Amino acid sequence: MITLENIQRIFQVGDQQVHALRDVNLHIEVGEYLSIMGPSGSGKSTLLNLLGLLDRPTGGRYLLNGADATALSDTQQARLRRDQIGFVFQFFHLVPRLTAAQNIELPLVLAGVAGEERKAKVQAVLEAMGIADRAHHRPDQLSGGQRQRVAIGRATVMNPGLLLADEPTGNLDRASGHEVVGILEQLNARGITLLVVTHDPELGQRARRRIHMVDGAIVSDNGTVP
Amino acid sequence: MNATDTAAFALTALRGYRTRTLLMLLAMAIGVASVLILTSLGEAARRYVVGEFASLGTNLIIVLPGRSETAGGGMMFFGDTARDLTLADAQAIERSARIRRIAPLSLGEAQIEARGLVREVPILGSTQSLLEVRHWEMATGHFLPSGDPNLANPVCVLGAKVKQELFGNDSALGEWVRIGDRRFLVIGVLASEGRSIGVDVQEIVVIPVASAQMLFNTSSLFRILVEAMSRESIAPAIEHIKTTIRDRHQGEEDVTVVTQDAVLATFDKILQALTLTVAGIAAISLGVAGILIMNVMLIAVSQRTAEIGLLKALGAPRRQIVTLILAEAALLSALGAGAGLVAGELGSSLIGYLYPVLPMGPPWWAFLGAVGVALSTGLLFAVLPARRAAQMDPVQALSRR
Numbered sequence: 196m197i198t199l200e201n202i203q204r205i206f207q208v209g210d211q212q213v214h215a216l217r218d219v220n221l222h223i224e225v226g227e228y229l230s231i232m233g234p235s236g237s238g239k240s241t242l243l244n245l246l247g248l249l250d251r252p253t254g255g256r257y258l259l260n261g262a263d264a265t266a267l268s269d270t271q272q273a274r275l276r277r278d279q280i281g282f283v284f285q286f287f288h289l290v291p292r293l294t295a296a297q298n299i300e301l302p303l304v305l306a307g308v309a310g311e312e313r314k315a316k317v318q319a320v321l322e323a324m325g326i327a328d329r330a331h332h333r334p335d336q337l338s339g340g341q342r343q344r345v346a347i348g349r350a351t352v353m354n355p356g357l358l359l360a361d362e363p364t365g366n367l368d369r370a371s372g373h374e375v376v377g378i379l380e381q382l383n384a385r386g387i388t389l390l391v392v393t394h395d396p397e398l399g400q401r402a403r404r405r406i407h408m409v410d411g412a413i414v415s416d417n418g419t420v421p
Numbered sequence: 422m423n424a425t426d427t428a429a430f431a432l433t434a435l436r437g438y439r440t441r442t443l444l445m446l447l448a449m450a451i452g453v454a455s456v457l458i459l460t461s462l463g464e465a466a467r468r469y470v471v472g473e474f475a476s477l478g479t480n481l482i483i484v485l486p487g488r489s490e491t492a493g494g495g496m497m498f499f500g501d502t503a504r505d506l507t508l509a510d511a512q513a514i515e516r517s518a519r520i521r522r523i524a525p526l527s528l529g530e531a532q533i534e535a536r537g538l539v540r541e542v543p544i545l546g547s548t549q550s551l552l553e554v555r556h557w558e559m560a561t562g563h564f565l566p567s568g569d570p571n572l573a574n575p576v577c578v579l580g581a582k583v584k585q586e587l588f589g590n591d592s593a594l595g596e597w598v599r600i601g602d603r604r605f606l607v608i609g610v611l612a613s614e615g616r617s618i619g620v621d622v623q624e625i626v627v628i629p630v631a632s633a634q635m636l637f638n639t640s641s642l643f644r645i646l647v648e649a650m651s652r653e654s655i656a657p658a659i660e661h662i663k664t665t666i667r668d669r670h671q672g673e674e675d676v677t678v679v680t681q682d683a684v685l686a687t688f689d690k691i692l693q694a695l696t697l698t699v700a701g702i703a704a705i706s707l708g709v710a711g712i713l714i715m716n717v718m719l720i721a722v723s724q725r726t727a728e729i730g731l732l733k734a735l736g737a738p739r740r741q742i743v744t745l746i747l748a749e750a751a752l753l754s755a756l757g758a759g760a761g762l763v764a765g766e767l768g769s770s771l772i773g774y775l776y777p778v779l780p781m782g783p784p785w786w787a788f789l790g791a792v793g794v795a796l797s798t799g800l801l802f803a804v805l806p807a808r809r810a811a812q813m814d815p816v817q818a819l820s821r822r
Contacts (some may be wrong), residue, residue, distance in 0.1 A: 239818075249815045251736060270738040277736020288731045288819060292437030299656045302735045349735070 196254035196356065196388055197223040197246065202255035204241050204411075215241040215412045216252070223390070225356065228383045229418070230402035231392045239392045240361060242337055245361045246316060246390065247280050248272045260356075281350030281387075283379075287342045287361035288348075289334040295341075296330040297320060299348045306353065320348040324378065340371025347378055351387070358382060360391045376401065422431050422741060431749040435756075438721065442753065445717055449757020449795055450764055455789040457765025459703045461783035462772070463696025468780045470688045480521075481554070481568035481681040482647040484514070498565060504670050505641030508570060508630060514647065515666050519658040521648045523611040525570065526631040528643040535587040535598040542583055543625050544600065544647045546633020557622065562594045562609030565629055573631035577605040582623035600626065614697055655680055662767060673726050700787060704794050710757070711798025718750055718806035724814075729810045730818025739811040746807035747800060754799025758792045765791070 204216040215238045223229060231239045244250040245257065264275065289298045296317050298334045299327060303313045321327040325342040326337075334342055343363060350358060360379060364372035376398060383389040393399050404418040450728040511525040525588055527546035532539055552555070552564040564578055577598065584593045584607075593607045605628060649658040659678050667674045708721045722729065732742060765783065773781030 244816045247734070249819075270740070273733070273736050273738035273760075274742075275736075276734060282734045284819060288727055290728055290731070297433075301732075303422050304743065305735055305737050307422045309428075331772065353736075391815065421538055 196225045196227075196260060197221070197256040198256075199245075200256040200258075201258045201370070202242075202257065203244065204238070204250070204252045204340070205253045214411050219255070219411075219413060220405075221413065221416075223388065226383070226386050226416075227290060227388055227390075227401045227402045227404055228380070229390045229406060230397040230399040231390065231408060232394070232396070233408035235394075239408050241411075242408070243359050243392050246357070247282055248276050262399070269285055270403055271297045271376060277302060278353060278365070279357060280357050281344070281347075281353070281355040281358045283346050283350050283358065283360040283363045285291040285365040286344045286367070287339075289342055289345055291334050294331045294333055295326060295337065295345045295348075298345050299352050301349060302353050316352055320352045324348045336370065339376055343367060343371070343375045344378065347375070349380075352405070355387070357388045360389070362393055362395075364393070364395065367408065370396075422738075422744075427687060427744060427748045428752065430558070431752045432470060432477065434721075434725075434749050436696050441717055441721060443497060444480070444755045445714055445753050446760055447519050448710040448713045449707075449799065450753055451712035452763035453758045453791045453795050454768055455706050455760025456794070457762065457783045457787055458704035459699040460610065460696055460787035461765075461769040462779075462792075463699045464787075465694035465779040465781045466772075467696060470692060470776070471685060479556075480649040480652055481656060481714040482625065482649060482655060482662065483679045483681065484645040484647060484666075485590060485679070487640065487645070488644065489710060499772075504673065504675055505639075506676060506803050507640055507642065508634070510666060510669055511642065511645045512570070513669060514645065514662050516663075517658065517661045519650055519654040519661055521650050522550040522554060522644040523648070524548055524554045525630050526551075526643045526646060527630050527637065527641075528641075529633065529637040530723060531601040531636060533583065533587070533598055535596060536595075540583065540586060540589050540794045542580075544633060545620075545625050545627045546630040546636075547627060548630055550648075551627070551646070558612040560610045560612035560730060561592070562607070564609055564629065566608075570629070571631050572629065575603060575605045575630065575632065575633050576608045577730075578609040578611060578627040579607060580592055580621070580623045580625045580627075582621070583626055589640070600628065601797035603632070607630075608801045623728045639741050655682070696784075704790070707791070707794045708798055710795070710803040713806060714799050715802035716751065718803050719809065720747065721749075722746065722802040722806045722810045726813060729813050733813070733815040734819060742811040743807040746810050747803050748769060749795065750803030750807075755797050757799075758795035761791065761795065762788065782809050791812050 196273060199219055199221040202216055203214070205335060206213045206215055207316040219242065220223050231242060233239050237319065240251065250372050252265060256312055259275065259279070264272070267275070292299070300313055303316060308316070317326070326341055326344050326345060326348070329337055329341055332346070337345065340403050358379070363375055363379065379389055379391070380401070391398065399405055404416070406413055406418070407415040456720055484506065511523055514520070515523045515783055524547050527549070529544050530541060532545045533542050548570045549565045549567040560581060561580070563797065566574060579593060587593070587598065588596065596607045597604050597629065598607060600758065610624060628636070637678060639667055647658065647662065649655045659680070662678055666676050693749045732745070769783060773779060
């Protein structure tokens with residue numbers, strides 16, 4: 196599904212060049228469950244952003260479903276993000292003035308899906324996430340775990356093939372963290388490719404494939420294709 | 422993303438930041454309302470002046486003693502009078518097929534006394550034709566008698582207010598009043614209201630022109646009102662008047678002839694220009710409101726960095742972000758303009774209510790103009806913030822909490 200070839204990402208900080216990613220090669224198959232771990236500044240978030248097409252590599256090639264994603268225009272990348280990729284963030288990033296249902300609906304609205312279809316999809320996702328009774332609450336009326344479930348619902352309502360989670364439990368207590376991980380793993384079990392960036396070794400160990408990064412390079416990978 | 426959804430999303434943004442929205446609506450509304458109120462003031466002034474002149478009569482030619490060098494400009498002023506304009510001049514002018522009727526005017530101020538009550542009033546000396554020339558109406562009795570204008574009949578016609586003040590609700594017909602040092606018999610009361618050239622018709626007393634000349638001890642006329650047969654005969658009538666006066670005044674054309682149409686057209690033009698100027702000034706305040714919208718939208722964009730970053734992550738291309746921000750600005754401008762229309766309409770109605778003499782009411786182009794400028798400035802000034810939002814780096818936007 197994903198192939199990274201010699202990916203470089205260099206940031207210009209003042210007059211210094213920072214190598215956030217050095218020569219990263221990675222192949223991910225459809226339906227895999229990966230965790231990316233490593234200390235702060237090791238480049239794991241940068242890698243996630245590149246995979247999510249929020250950032251462009253300085254060098255190298257990124258093939259998504261066999262097509263070169265680095266060469267795409269802004270609009271084409273946006274369309275891929277919309278249809279293929281779901282994001283889950285540490286700080287949820289829900290729109291505070293919208294209800295849970297409206298937040299989940301947002302990608303459908305942006306995609307121009309018709310009202311009736313939207314309603315049905317949102318309802319299905321709300322039920323799958325177990326928050327149907329909170330549909331008309333705004334984020335500030337929801338608990339952390341509920342917020343993250345809304346965020347996951349929003350990430351999956353377009354049925355993407357790839358789900359990228361950046362410290363999905365980083366801002367949650369233990370119990371709701373477990374719930375959220377459970378939901379993510381269920382989604383993976385149903386075929387979605389799941390990629391989790393985390394500091395938390397316990398969360399990281401749950402993944403079938405574990406990648407460690409240090410200083411912008413992959414130092415260990417227990418997967419089949421290094 | 423369809424238009425309804427775009428508008429709905431923009432609406433949630435407006436509702437989510439109430440203070441900001443209210444302040445911007447206020448700025449827009451004040452701008453639009455001031456355009457409407459100022460233009461309707463200007464229009465009211467124009468209509469008022471035009472109405473004043475129209476009430477003078479139709480196909481009217483006004484002859485003033487004295488020659489002014491610039492045509493049409495001497496209306497309100499007295500030039501250096503070489504020769505008096507006399508009743509004989511007026512009678513000579515009347516002898517033309519182009520002229521329907523004339524009314525010589527003699528104006529002065531005198532005390533009028535009845536039943537021991539004294540009042541200072543403008544006295545208008547004229548003939549019977551004045552009634553038709555000026556389109557006045559009688560409340561009771563008759564206007565001045567027809568016949569030789571050189572006869573100084575001791576009769577008078579009272580303005581409605583004068584009659585009310587001197588006689589109250591009693592009938593004034595057949596009563597004697599003293600004007601200056603002469604006695605006059607009241608033969609009628611005017612019904613007409615309104616003003617014309619600075620004199621309130623309700624406050625005047627009309628007496629035969631010969632009587633007025635005796636009263637004020639003069640043989641000259643204040644002016645001669647001439648009603649032409651038709652609109653087309655105005656020009657030949659003026660020629661006739663000038664020739665007649667030249668013949669009678671030893672070759673000197675020492676009168677000024679003004680047509681009401683010319684004066685009217687000039688005033689109309691001047692006041693139209695005035696209204697446009699005032700509207701322009703008001704439009705600047707709308708422009709300021711537009712700049713305010715830009716500032717607040719810029720702040721809004723940086724406040725909502727995370728939201729915009731999120732929209733990008735969810736797959737909104739740049740163009741869509743621009744559209745969303747512009748929709749928000751358009752909605753704000755439209756709502757503000759709507760509120761301004763209501764406020765402006767109320768404001769000008771209020772002024773109209775407080776000063777009933779002003780025919781208030783914004784002209785139709787002011788509505789279009791105000792709303793048009795509001796929408797276009799609102800949109801124009803939102804382009805910069807919208808582009809800034811579209812250019813935002815989603816990674817940075819989302820890295821902050």
